[in-house]
Amino acid sequence: MIQRFAFEVYATVGAARTGVIRTPRGEIRTPAFMPVGTAATVKAMLPDSVRATGADILLGNTYHLMLRPGAERIARLGGLHTFMGWNGPILTDSGGFQVMSLAKLRKIAEDGVRFQSHIDGAQEFLSPERAMEIQRLLGSDIQMVLDECPAFPASEAQIEASLALSMRWARRSKAAFGEQAGRACFGIVQGGEFPHLRKRSAEALMEVGFDGYAVGGLAVGEGQSAMFEVLDATGPLLPSDRPRYLMGVGKPCDIVGAVSRGIDMFDCVLPTRSGRNGQAFTRWGTLNLRNARHADDRAPLDPECRCPACRDFSRAYLHHTVKANEIIASMLLTWHNLTYYQDLMAGLRDAIVAGSLENFARSCTQNWGTTGQLLSD
Amino acid sequence: MIQRFAFEVYATVGAARTGVIRTPRGEIRTPAFMPVGTAATVKAMLPDSVRATGADILLGNTYHLMLRPGAERIARLGGLHTFMGWNGPILTDSGGFQVMSLAKLRKIAEDGVRFQSHIDGAQEFLSPERAMEIQRLLGSDIQMVLDECPAFPASEAQIEASLALSMRWARRSKAAFGEQAGRACFGIVQGGEFPHLRKRSAEALMEVGFDGYAVGGLAVGEGQSAMFEVLDATGPLLPSDRPRYLMGVGKPCDIVGAVSRGIDMFDCVLPTRSGRNGQAFTRWGTLNLRNARHADDRAPLDPECRCPACRDFSRAYLHHTVKANEIIASMLLTWHNLTYYQDLMAGLRDAIVAGSLENFARSCTQNWGTTGQLLSD
Numbered sequence: 001m002i003q004r005f006a007f008e009v010y011a012t013v014g015a016a017r018t019g020v021i022r023t024p025r026g027e028i029r030t031p032a033f034m035p036v037g038t039a040a041t042v043k044a045m046l047p048d049s050v051r052a053t054g055a056d057i058l059l060g061n062t063y064h065l066m067l068r069p070g071a072e073r074i075a076r077l078g079g080l081h082t083f084m085g086w087n088g089p090i091l092t093d094s095g096g097f098q099v100m101s102l103a104k105l106r107k108i109a110e111d112g113v114r115f116q117s118h119i120d121g122a123q124e125f126l127s128p129e130r131a132m133e134i135q136r137l138l139g140s141d142i143q144m145v146l147d148e149c150p151a152f153p154a155s156e157a158q159i160e161a162s163l164a165l166s167m168r169w170a171r172r173s174k175a176a177f178g179e180q181a182g183r184a185c186f187g188i189v190q191g192g193e194f195p196h197l198r199k200r201s202a203e204a205l206m207e208v209g210f211d212g213y214a215v216g217g218l219a220v221g222e223g224q225s226a227m228f229e230v231l232d233a234t235g236p237l238l239p240s241d242r243p244r245y246l247m248g249v250g251k252p253c254d255i256v257g258a259v260s261r262g263i264d265m266f267d268c269v270l271p272t273r274s275g276r277n278g279q280a281f282t283r284w285g286t287l288n289l290r291n292a293r294h295a296d297d298r299a300p301l302d303p304e305c306r307c308p309a310c311r312d313f314s315r316a317y318l319h320h321t322v323k324a325n326e327i328i329a330s331m332l333l334t335w336h337n338l339t340y341y342q343d344l345m346a347g348l349r350d351a352i353v354a355g356s357l358e359n360f361a362r363s364c365t366q367n368w369g370t371t372g373q374l375l376s377d
Numbered sequence: 378m379i380q381r382f383a384f385e386v387y388a389t390v391g392a393a394r395t396g397v398i399r400t401p402r403g404e405i406r407t408p409a410f411m412p413v414g415t416a417a418t419v420k421a422m423l424p425d426s427v428r429a430t431g432a433d434i435l436l437g438n439t440y441h442l443m444l445r446p447g448a449e450r451i452a453r454l455g456g457l458h459t460f461m462g463w464n465g466p467i468l469t470d471s472g473g474f475q476v477m478s479l480a481k482l483r484k485i486a487e488d489g490v491r492f493q494s495h496i497d498g499a500q501e502f503l504s505p506e507r508a509m510e511i512q513r514l515l516g517s518d519i520q521m522v523l524d525e526c527p528a529f530p531a532s533e534a535q536i537e538a539s540l541a542l543s544m545r546w547a548r549r550s551k552a553a554f555g556e557q558a559g560r561a562c563f564g565i566v567q568g569g570e571f572p573h574l575r576k577r578s579a580e581a582l583m584e585v586g587f588d589g590y591a592v593g594g595l596a597v598g599e600g601q602s603a604m605f606e607v608l609d610a611t612g613p614l615l616p617s618d619r620p621r622y623l624m625g626v627g628k629p630c631d632i633v634g635a636v637s638r639g640i641d642m643f644d645c646v647l648p649t650r651s652g653r654n655g656q657a658f659t660r661w662g663t664l665n666l667r668n669a670r671h672a673d674d675r676a677p678l679d680p681e682c683r684c685p686a687c688r689d690f691s692r693a694y695l696h697h698t699v700k701a702n703e704i705i706a707s708m709l710l711t712w713h714n715l716t717y718y719q720d721l722m723a724g725l726r727d728a729i730v731a732g733s734l735e736n737f738a739r740s741c742t743q744n745w746g747t748t749g750q751l752l753s754d
Contacts, residue, residue, distance in 0.1 A: 040697065044704040046685060069672065069697040077675055077693050085689040295446065298454055308423060312462040316454050320417065320446040327421040327704055 015262035024182035054342030063098030079139030091142035128172035145173035152220040184211035212243040231261040271337035278322040294319035307339040392639035401559035431719030440475030456516030468519035505549035522550035561588035579614040648714035655699040671696035684716040
């Protein structure tokens with residue numbers, strides 16, 4: 001077992017690259033998609049099933065876990081991996097984004113953010129030091145710095161001020177992370193849609209020095225082309241020997257476009273949340289299984305898919321169980337969607353090795369009917 | 378593959394017996410517990426997982442399936458087995474009980490029962506002929522006659538009148554069932570708590586001649602001792618070479634007591650519904666995982682249980698996911714409870730073969746702290 005966190009690039013095509021992140025808990029093939037395991041479970045999935053979809057790493061949410069069941073409790077119970085029955089690597093966010101999107105009565109100050117729990121209204125506090133302490137208690141393999149996430153849209157002045165605070169917090173986060181054998185600490189580039197602010201952020205983070213660099217503050221409503229512009233501007237600023245993680249992204253076409261711009265890691269609730277809402281991702285786009293046109297369809301979702309939903313059931317069955325609000329519909333569609341996402345990532349990795357990323361992206365675009373500019377110029 | 382429905386008894390202890398029901402779709406080891414797959418799914422379980430618990434046969438609900446997705450649709454889609462991905466035997470009820478407990482504006486007449494769907498208020502009609510037609514369309518391996526289920530409590534006169542109608546319907550059901558190679562048709566003994574009415578019902582059914590005999594109208598509020606009295610009186614009336622099925626029962630101690638009185642088959646929503654409500658069955662009784670005392674408990678539900686909930690997770694994890702309303706809690710606790718029930722049935726079968734049913738029942742009683750009279754005198 002290796003004891004160091006390491007990243008190795010095997011092949012590149014333009015800005016895109018494929019490789020592996022090595023951790024003591026296992027390897028992460030990149031580009032990687034991380035299913036979201038918010039409250040110590042990938043919703044509607046058992047850990048073995050998540051592994052069977054091809055996932056190498058999960059994401060856990062500091063905000064949710066600190067509120068329930070509590071970081072100290074999880075530490076007493078042996079850490080998050082043992083608690084949730086997942087023995088592969090786990091990346092945890094810092095809680096900053098959820099504090100902004102879920103918590104009540106937020107008060108941001110230099111030392112940290114005070115807020116009320118959305119579960120029971122309890123007073124809570126998150127600082128860079130506490131965010132890192134929680135992630136250490138959870139036993140997280142990749143820990144994220146606490147940053148301040150401005151609401152979208154925001155003015156340049158607001159983003160500049162927020163960025164300055166986030167960079168001070170990044171330094172404090174790294175100091176609090178200290179040295180943890182085999183574990184990594186990632187910085188988060190902020191700066192909205194302003195290239196000079198993204199540059200300032202990237203430089204400030206590199207001065208501190210992180211094991212990987214995330215791009216934050218995207219997929220918040222700016223649209224795909226704005227997001228790709230930020231990636232085009234930000235990617236070249238980041239060290240090529242460290243993993244790059246695009247937080248909270250995204251749709252399959254977002255991922256293809258971001259991979260072509262040099263991103264190595266992704267997380268998003270889309271496959272799991274869509275699955276619980278009766279939506280399936282397929283090679284031809286999304287299907288809403290609630291639609292009556294599936295009621296008599298004996299065909300599987302996708303005859304070439306290897307997941308149980310496609311192997312053992314018809315679209316008619318999925319339609320019926322979605323309509324009847326049966327738990328099995330959430331189980332099967334989540335499994336299918338995660339399989340779809342992992343197979344997409346495997347396809348991207350193979351295409352980079354084969355030097356055929358452009359063809360791969362074009363065939364995705366044609367199948368989905370996407371009109372946007374997927375590939376970086 | 379055998380083409381006939383057949384029942385063979387291997388061993389007996391007093392009235393209790395163990396054996397096997399052979400069907401073209403597979404063998405059913407008796408005494409058998411049938412998980413309930415109401416709307417073409419055992420809630421929160423994939424079919425492979427149901428099989429892994431040890432279940433040989435499922436129960437499907439005619440009432441639910443006729444309303445949604447519809448019997449003709451399921452037939453077009455290849456039958457219930459194909460539709461729901463379960464290749465073992467399926468027993469279907471006739472819909473009579475659910476019409477009484479779920480439907481609105483019921484009107485019972487000689488020809489059948491008119492009612493409104495609880496889903497969309499649509500006018501529906503169920504007669505003995507239609508109930509059997511639906512079960513044939515579903516492809517059910519064991520089909521139940523339509524009976525009229527009086528509300529509990531009911532007077533002797535009410536039960537007598539209801540019984541007379543049910544026996545006329547039983548004759549019509551059997552005639553409508555006709556001959557179906559490898560499939561069985563079961564009659565249902567009614568008569569409330571009145572031994573002479575149970576006798577009249579059993580005799581009327583035997584005159585028609587069925588492949589198996591169910592005991593209906595129990596577990597509706599009469600209490601365990603009244604139920605056992607009915608079984609003591611009814612069991613000896615029924616032919617010993619046909620399976621006996623106690624409908625809708627029950628708690629583990631009900632099952633042990635009923636097996637000792639000669640019952641071969643059971644179905645009940647208790648293990649699945651309790652699982653979704655955070656309750657677990659264990660050798661020591663039931664546990665409410667919602668209870669805060671489990672929050673820091675690293676122990677599994679039952680260290681000797683072979684299910685994933687016990688193998689991979691702690692009571693603390695189950696508590697957390699129950700509290701957070703996570704789907705995985707329903708998945709794990711349903712899996713555990715069905716495993717518990719199947720292991721109970723396996724224990725009963727082994728105890729009958731070994732001649733140690735009395736010891737087995739006594740140890741169950743001691744562990745559960747049950748005070749009732751489990752064994753038949």
